[in-house]
Amino acid sequence: MSDLRGTLINDVAPLIKKSIPSLKKLKTYLEKCRPELKPQLKNANSFDDVMEVINDKCSITNVALLETIVNKYSIKGAGDMISAYRAHLNEFCENKLTMLCDHELKKLSSFLLTCETIKFVLEWKPSERSLSDITALLRIAFEDNQVEVVVIKEGNSIIVTCYAPHYLMESLLVTARDNVDMLKEMGLISLTIGYYTVYDEHAIDEEVKSLMKKLKMVESERDDLLEENAKLKDTMDTLGTSYEGREVDESNKSSIQSSGIMTFMF
CATH class of the missing domain: 3.30.70.1710 (BMC (bacterial microcompartment) domain)
Structure with missing residues (x-):
């Protein structure tokens, strides 16, 4: 693109010289457009010197000063040259951007695969x-x-x-x-x-909920066992009382029978 820029300025320069024969008029216009160029233009004593200042001010991506002069003085043919240059520049930038993006994506992909x-x-x-x-x-x-x-x-x-x-x-x-x-x-x-979970608050909450659920089940089973034990104790107490009553009845019957036998003997 540096070669194309140089070619553009070289081709446009004769057209500018033909359209603006007054060197003083060109310098005056440039000083008004770009006041920062006054020191360089002051030492420019020929048309080639002025074009050298313009050349130094234009870069590969910025030929705005050259385009300003062409538009100001309606220089025929120069506008088409600048348009063609801009088209080449846009294509060049797009290609470079695509290449850069592809390169960075490959670097990122490689990085992610190893991390x-x-x-x-x-x-x-x-x-x-x-x-x-x-x-x-x-x-x-x-x-x-x-x-x-x-x-x-x-x-x-x-x-x-x-x-x-x-x-x-x-x-x-x-x-x-x-x-x-x-x-x-x-x-x-x-x-x-x-793949390793160092900490997960939600997982801990779920684990606590699961443990609480299991604890409730254990407590429920414990309450059921206590209730069964209480019923069993009541049953055993009832059976024990009934057994003691039968023993008393049997003892009384034996005493009565013994007394009757003794009376009969007398």
């Missing part, structure tokens, strides 16, 4: 938090281990997704477990490193 995902879910109000809060969180979670934040999503809570290389996983897990209490104080809802 593990780390996901924080935080009970934070997005409007009250900033990137510095997330940086502080990561510093507490992983201390000196560096991770790269790629996505920060905002909703009812804040979800921070970041990535770290495989070789750091063991260190990150150990450090995160050691610091999980501080993270909970900062509003941590859950933290997952790779």
Whole structure:
């Protein structure tokens, strides 16, 4: 594109010279358009010197000064040259952008394939938090281990997704477990490193609910057993009382029979 820019200025220069024969008139116009060029234009004593100033002011992506002169003096043919140059420039930029995007996507894909995902879910109000809060969180979670934040999503809570290389996983897990209490104080809802869940508030709630349900079942079974035991005790007490009554009756009958026998003998 540098060659095309040079060619454009070289081709347009004769047309400008033909349309503006007065060097003083061209310099005066340029000083009004670009006051910062006055020092350079003051030392420009020929048309080629003025074109050198214009050349220095134009870049590959910006030929606005040249286009301004062409439009001001309606220089025939020069406008088409500038339009053609702009078309080439836009195509060049699009191709470069596509190449750059493809390159960056390949780099990102390679990076993601060699890294593990780390996901924080935080009970934070997005409007009250900033990137510095997330940086502080990561510093507490992983201390000196560096991770790269790629996505920060905002909703009812804040979800921070970041990535770290495989070789750091063991260190990150150990450090995160050691610091999980501080993270909970900062509003941590859950933290997952790779496939390992370091902390999940909802899972703990579900576990507590399950344990409470089991406890209620045990208490209910205990109450049923106590009730059965009470009924069994009442039955045993009733049977014991009845048995003692029969023993008394039998004893009385024996006494009466013994007395009758003794009376008969006398």
